[in-house]
Amino acid sequence: MARYLVTGATGFLGRHLVTSLLRHGHEVVALCRHDEPSLASLGVVVRRGDVLDAGSVRDAAVGCEGLFHCAGKVSRKPEDAEELRRLHVEGTKITLDACKEAGVRKVVHASTSGTVAVSEDPEHVGSEEDETPLGLISRWPYYRSKLFAEQAALERHVEGAFSVVSVNPTLLLGPGDVRGSSVEDVRLFLERKIPAVPAGGLSFVDARDAAEGMRLAMEKGEGGQRYLLSAINLTLRAFFERLERASGVKAPWLPTPRVPLLARRGAEMLGRVSSRLGLDVAVDPVSLDMAQYYWYVDATRAETVLGFQVRDPQKTLADTVEDLRERGVVWPASSWAAPS
Template identity: 45%
Template structure:
């Protein structure tokens, strides 16, 4: 039986997807990763940006989940993110096309289309938000990745794109998605940002990604999100499940950005931690709202009660500390 290939299998979403695949037990699972082992899977050691490694990983597989990525808000990571998100995706899709792979599911981000300066709710028909996210290489390279993937689909290849929103839940050992929850629990958030967000349980996003392979339509993308809420409401929900007080006041981005450098200097002197970067402050002033009705309708996607997700996120962070 031909195996399924997963890239990014050691990441937050990848670990939960691999767990679902192994529990399903229908096909062997192969993973491409730079080092180490993944229990229950055949491992090809290599890098998604190296053509020879990608070809070895793709050889003989039936389908591919392409989840490899670098989650970073640092402009200094721009080159590496473009290498992975754009260059690596091109190499993988070319190898998959040449090998006759049946289907590729590419994991993008809701932030390619579902973000604005006002609290609008976006769906898959929303255009790319190039101008809104222009200063953040993570999102600009994800837009490039998505356009590239859909171009391969337009040329006849069976490619489906999933766009999960902010991933929360248990298992984020790298703190790539749950870092802001960590900062809240550490008492770093003195005021609430004025923007809004959408988050989804990583376990539900993994199930939605699996469903995209089984039931998604070629050349389509699917937003995988949960509730839309203001940042202030989100922090109140976190406070309710964690016992940590939520900030009482909101602050505009310009004020937060102006005071952040001072807080980074003063906080350690007072025995407090403050490592919130300027890019995170700017992002929190925007609204990242999305509508997952299409995924619910076509994939059977559903997100669990958000309180469960937040409780499990907080419990995992505290247990890992």
């Protein structure tokens, strides 16, 4: 068994990854900014530090064979652009360089499918070899920062000396997202705060399966390559219909215009109207803009090379809903519903 350093171990994906590694008999060292008794209670070695502090990373990495770099932040707010750049891009450079100095031999870097798999074409299904859609990604600070972080990570790959693999999961769902970084849209659906159906499509994967995919990438992944992880591709209407079956909450029915500019202006107008009427509607122009596109993914490479497998996507949705309700995250639903 091996000793691995994990950054972002307290996050949604990182926590499931730690569980998977421990279950397979590996020793885990977690780089954390604070003491984490819940991790220590599992037998994880917790080291205080930060991905922007090379010394703390290097100290934590001593004796580790591999690094799982999962540290990051999910935000759609334009004002977070600089923080996202520093954490994702500079943090990746600092962390990987420090680990290389400490003798780490292989890195699995947690990226996102959004660095390659987003399109205006509903028939397009992204693969690892697609060209990066820079015209789209450059508009969204989160995906822009993740793209540059992924590039920085793969640039550090040295065949036979320092192997770097990129793992690119789609939207992460499932239980355990205590920070609401990935399942926020499901919460908003359950509270009926999404009054309209965007015209685009998404792809999602269970965070537990994505964690397994990362573990497999450490064992079998080829350095210098990326691996897309996905369970299913759905239009947003089909996604909401599946959520309705999983939760019993009525799905929104009103479509938004396919033209992104009109959708953004509609979101702004709806936000102003709802504010005046005292309604709580979670609509922001950036999210609605992103929802006009298609984020479809082909996970064949991960399935073939890594042996990546997924559970029933409907089970993932049911577990997500159950977890949100059990943790008391969901407030009573408002009055958005289809007309009778």
